[in-house]
Every structure is written in structure tokens, then in C-alpha cells.
Amino acid sequence: MVDWLTIIEQHGPYVWRTAYRLLSDREEANDCYQETFLYAVQYCQKREVENWAGLLKRMATSRALDRLRQRYRNRDELLEDGEAVIAREPAPDSPLQLQEWMNQLRESVASLPVQQADVFWLSEIENLEHTEIAVQLGATTQQIATWLHRAKQKLRQLLVEKGIAGEVRP
Amino acid sequence: MNKLNNERAPLEELVEAFVNLPIPEGPEVEVKQRLLETLTHADDIAETIRPVSFWRGKTMRKIIGSAAMVLVFVSVVSYFQPPPTGGPGAAFAAMLREIKEIRTATFIVKARIDDGPEVTGRSSLLEPSWVRQEMMMDGKVKAVQVFNLRDGSLLSLMPEQKKAILLDISGIPEKQRQESIVESFKKMTEDAAEFVGEEEMEGTTTLKYNVDQQGLSFYAVWLDLETKMPVKILITDHADPAKSKMHITMTDFDWGAKVDESLFTLEVPEGYELLEQSLDLGGSSEKDFAAMLRIYVRLNDNAFPDEWNVLTVASIGRLMKKSEGTDEEKKQYAMKKLAQALGKPELADTMSQMELGMQLQQPFGRGAAFFAALTETHHCHYQGKGVKLGEADKIVFWWYPREDQADEGADLEMAHVLYGDLRIETMPVEELPRPE
Numbered sequence: 001m002v003d004w005l006t007i008i009e010q011h012g013p014y015v016w017r018t019a020y021r022l023l024s025d026r027e028e029a030n031d032c033y034q035e036t037f038l039y040a041v042q043y044c045q046k047r048e049v050e051n052w053a054g055l056l057k058r059m060a061t062s063r064a065l066d067r068l069r070q071r072y073r074n075r076d077e078l079l080e081d082g083e084a085v086i087a088r089e090p091a092p093d094s095p096l097q098l099q100e101w102m103n104q105l106r107e108s109v110a111s112l113p114v115q116q117a118d119v120f121w122l123s124e125i126e127n128l129e130h131t132e133i134a135v136q137l138g139a140t141t142q143q144i145a146t147w148l149h150r151a152k153q154k155l156r157q158l159l160v161e162k163g164i165a166g167e168v169r170p
Numbered sequence: 171m172n173k174l175n176n177e178r179a180p181l182e183e184l185v186e187a188f189v190n191l192p193i194p195e196g197p198e199v200e201v202k203q204r205l206l207e208t209l210t211h212a213d214d215i216a217e218t219i220r221p222v223s224f225w226r227g228k229t230m231r232k233i234i235g236s237a238a239m240v241l242v243f244v245s246v247v248s249y250f251q252p253p254p255t256g257g258p259g260a261a262f263a264a265m266l267r268e269i270k271e272i273r274t275a276t277f278i279v280k281a282r283i284d285d286g287p288e289v290t291g292r293s294s295l296l297e298p299s300w301v302r303q304e305m306m307m308d309g310k311v312k313a314v315q316v317f318n319l320r321d322g323s324l325l326s327l328m329p330e331q332k333k334a335i336l337l338d339i340s341g342i343p344e345k346q347r348q349e350s351i352v353e354s355f356k357k358m359t360e361d362a363a364e365f366v367g368e369e370e371m372e373g374t375t376t377l378k379y380n381v382d383q384q385g386l387s388f389y390a391v392w393l394d395l396e397t398k399m400p401v402k403i404l405i406t407d408h409a410d411p412a413k414s415k416m417h418i419t420m421t422d423f424d425w426g427a428k429v430d431e432s433l434f435t436l437e438v439p440e441g442y443e444l445l446e447q448s449l450d451l452g453g454s455s456e457k458d459f460a461a462m463l464r465i466y467v468r469l470n471d472n473a474f475p476d477e478w479n480v481l482t483v484a485s486i487g488r489l490m491k492k493s494e495g496t497d498e499e500k501k502q503y504a505m506k507k508l509a510q511a512l513g514k515p516e517l518a519d520t521m522s523q524m525e526l527g528m529q530l531q532q533p534f535g536r537g538a539a540f541f542a543a544l545t546e547t548h549h550c551h552y553q554g555k556g557v558k559l560g561e562a563d564k565i566v567f568w569w570y571p572r573e574d575q576a577d578e579g580a581d582l583e584m585a586h587v588l589y590g591d592l593r594i595e596t597m598p599v600e601e602l603p604r605p606e
Contacts, residue, residue, distance in 0.1 A: 002209075004206060004209035004210055005206060005210075008202065008205065008206060008209070012202065016193070016196050016197055017193045020193050020194070020196060021188060021191055021193060026194070026196060029196060029197065030196070030197045030198065030201050033196075033197045033201065033205075034197075034201065034204075034205050037205055037209060038208070041209060062573070098187055101184055101187075102184060102187055102188060102191075105181075105184045105188070113599065113600060113602065114549055114599070115582075115583075115599060115600070116600075124185045125185060125188050125189055127189075136573075137573055137582070138573060138582050139582070139583070143583070147600075150600070152181060155181050156180075156181050159180075159181060159184075164184075165180050165181065
């Protein structure tokens, strides 16, 4: 019997942070938060959970990235239809230009191949060890390193294309 | 972070900005409480709270819906919609309490896809598992369907031709059996809808509620202010990534109506010629999916559709439709196209529309079953827009296991890729084309 109260108290805060940091929208973050735990229920019925922190961070990241992808797909459809884009909540105390760049990075990460996006976010933003990410994604640490490398390469290139960063140095 | 004030910001500085991003407190206390309540009962009601179960149930209903739609070229999807969830409302709660006691109901259902022709049916429900639907055209009953939802059996009768088709659908997992609209409402919770306001409807004051079904279906429900029971339900299906939309309107409800229970039977009336069919949805494979695509694409002048979802399947009747000419010419046109698509020289001239539809039942039922199951457990992407049948270098569809859904030992790094010539190969996930 899983002690969900303890798990929510211990791990809920960073599930929320992960969801909100990626989605920058309270309502969506709320949904993502709940969805993450519901997926966790399903997961723990199949397998024993050895590291709740790693599992929930990974699930929150995956779910939030899925929502971001959906958001940008919807936006692109709206743009095709000539409709306006819905603005997201501004990050408190962040300069407007920075917010815009961060949104560009969100979009760029969402456009990466799924595994690269997961690895990049978990490693660079959520600060998970490569060994832990490897366990969570069922991959080797070498693969994680490769995916992270490729993700960064692509992101740097995308930031250049968006005019945010300078030319990529070889 | 000084550079962020300049025109250029490298990746590392944006990463730092994300790490240091101020995050507001959250989630709300009620969200946490609701979640905790759900999780606390997880072991008891695991199957009902699992998001995947929800999708599976919904998906399976769509599979059955597709099979039925292919069979008669009309939609009975209203019976296969999932129950709405989420939002307060005393009248709504009263309706839910009332409907729990409902055993029978009759209503009129109208269905259409986008701006296509509208199909009208008169429906009767006998809980817990029977649905009878009479499809109307020009004021006459053209077809009768009796569905035993529990057994997955469908009897279709064509009174004018005196023909009957008994379809036995097997391979549906026990937990994924479809349910009637009444059964769906019985499963709703009190916080299922958002109150919109009062509306006058033909002299009756109604309370309108909206339910957005997680971006997939939109429900509008009008309750009679006095009886608190639904007088109209409008369902708009906008399943991602569909652009086509199914519109289903249910009106003229008679809740607790007197129905002739002897009509809810799979026994074939005397004088009808019976054709028995079976549809096994168990163990469908990627080959079934490819076979279904082949038929569809051939019907579509060898072009892959722009999108692929359950509504794509449901709209297949359009591909065989000739807009002008006599009824006989239209039928001949449909038969010729279908024969081509099936790779047959010709089809028997005596076939009815329903029998023509049955030619598609097996490949589409099984193909749709595979596709629906796949979308629950795999990352999938369809990109067939603009691709022609035979273009061996063009990728039409790819999929690979979701890490949280994969079976033990599944290869998460290898995707299956279906090309324009319908061959299926594997490819490292890393090399998949990025979805646009």
C-alpha cells in the first residue's frame, strides 16, 4: 500500500515546480501535477519504485513537455487560421526580453526529439544525474550523454536561427 | 546574466534563468486534496482512475464505433462517447442522482461529420446493455440496429430488403466494453460540468452546462429547469489531431420511457435473410493497419489522407460517393471504387449498401483496433499529407513505445516506420524526422 500523503508532501513541491517552470501557466501546471501522480499510480502497479524523486521528476517533465508540444501545435493551427495566440503568464520579476527568450527556449525544447528533450530538461534544469536519468529512461549513461550533446547542439542552432544567440562556435 | 540585457543570449544563460525562475506557490489546496482523495483509493479503484484506462475505454468505444460506422456508413458514435468529467452545479447533481435510477430512455439522435449529410436515428435504451436505433430517411425506417453492448453483438436489419446482418465483435477486453449514453451519465461525478446560464428552448427554460472532455470532445447539456433532466445534448468530437468534427445532437428525450422490451433482441425476424459476420479485434497487428491504409488510400485516388484518426475512418463513405447521377449510377460508382480498393475485379451487382460496407468491416475494424491501442502506449506521428501510394522514400507514420507504458524489455530506442509503399521498417528513434 503506497503512502500517497507522504509522497505528495515529499515530492509534490518539485513536481509542481517542474510543471510550472515548463508550462508557465497555473491551470496547465495544476493539470500536469495531477496527471503526473495518476501516471505514477499506474506505474507503481506494474513495477516497484526505487526512486520516487527521479520517477516523478521524469514523469512531470515528460507530461509537461507533451503539453508544450500540444500547445505549440495548437498555436500553429491558430496561426494558420489567422487567429491570435494566447499569451502565457509572465514570470514574476523577469524582464520582458528574458521572458520572450525563455519562451523561445521552451518552444525549441518542445521541438526536439522526445528523448533529447527529456534528457536536456532533466539534466540541465532539474539537475538529475546522468545515471539517474539513464535508469528512468531505460537507457545507458552513454546514450544519455549522446542525447544531451545532440540536444544542446540543436538548441544552440535553434537559438541562433531565432536571433537569440550568436553563431555557434565549432 | 548581464548578457541577457544584450541582444544575444547563449543557451547556458537561459538555462540559468530557468533554474532561477521564481515559481509561485502551488498547486491550490483543493487540487492537492482532490488528488490525495483519488490516490488514497487508488488500490481499490485503480482501473477507473488510471488515465490510460480512461483512454483505453474511450478508444475501444471508438473502435467499435468505427466498425459500426463502416458497416452502415452512419454514425452511432453517440453511444460510444466517454462520460464528461469536471465542474459544479446543483441541478447537474440532481440530474445525476435522477439518472442513476433510469432504466429506459428514448430520444432522437442526429449525426454528421463536418458539413456532410445528416443522419437521423430514433434511439431506445434498455439498461444496462441494450441499444436499439432506427435510422430514418425521408420519414421511413431504412435500417434498424440492435446493439448488445455487453456482448459486443450488433444486429442490423434492412426492412426494405429483408436482410439481416449479425455482427459478433470479439476480442474486446472486459474492462473496455462500451456503454450507452445513460451508462456514461451514471458514471459522472457532481463536479462534471461548467454552468453556462439559462436558455429558453421552445418555451422551456433550460440550464446549460458545458463540458470540455480534455480537448477531445465538447459536450453541451441543457437541463429542463423543472425536471432537471437533459432535454438536449450536443457532442462535438474534436479528437486530436483531427480537423474533421463529428457533431451529434440528441433531443426529444423521454427518460424512463415505456419501451417494448421484446424489440431488444438479436433474434432475426421471420422472413429476413441472415448473414452472420464476426469481427475479432484481438491480436490486431501493424499488418492490419497497413492493410486498412492501403484500402483507404486506393479509395482516395492513391493519396494518403492529410490526417489519420477515427474520423478519417468514419468518413470513408465519402470517398465512394458520386455527387451526380441516378441512384443506380451512384451505386455502380461506389462498387467500382470499392472493388479497385479491395483489389478485386468486380463486386456482385446484387450487393446492398450494407453488404458493401461489410467488405470493409474486417480490415478497418482490425486496423482501427491496432491504431487505437497504439496511440495509448506509443509515441505516434502521422505525416502522410501529400504522400502518394508507392512513394517508398516518404515516411507516412512512425511509432515507438512510451517509456511509462512499455512492457518490460521493450526497445525504447527503436521506432517502427511505415513508408509510402506501406512497408514497415525499424529506425532508431534518434533518426526519426522531427514532427513539424
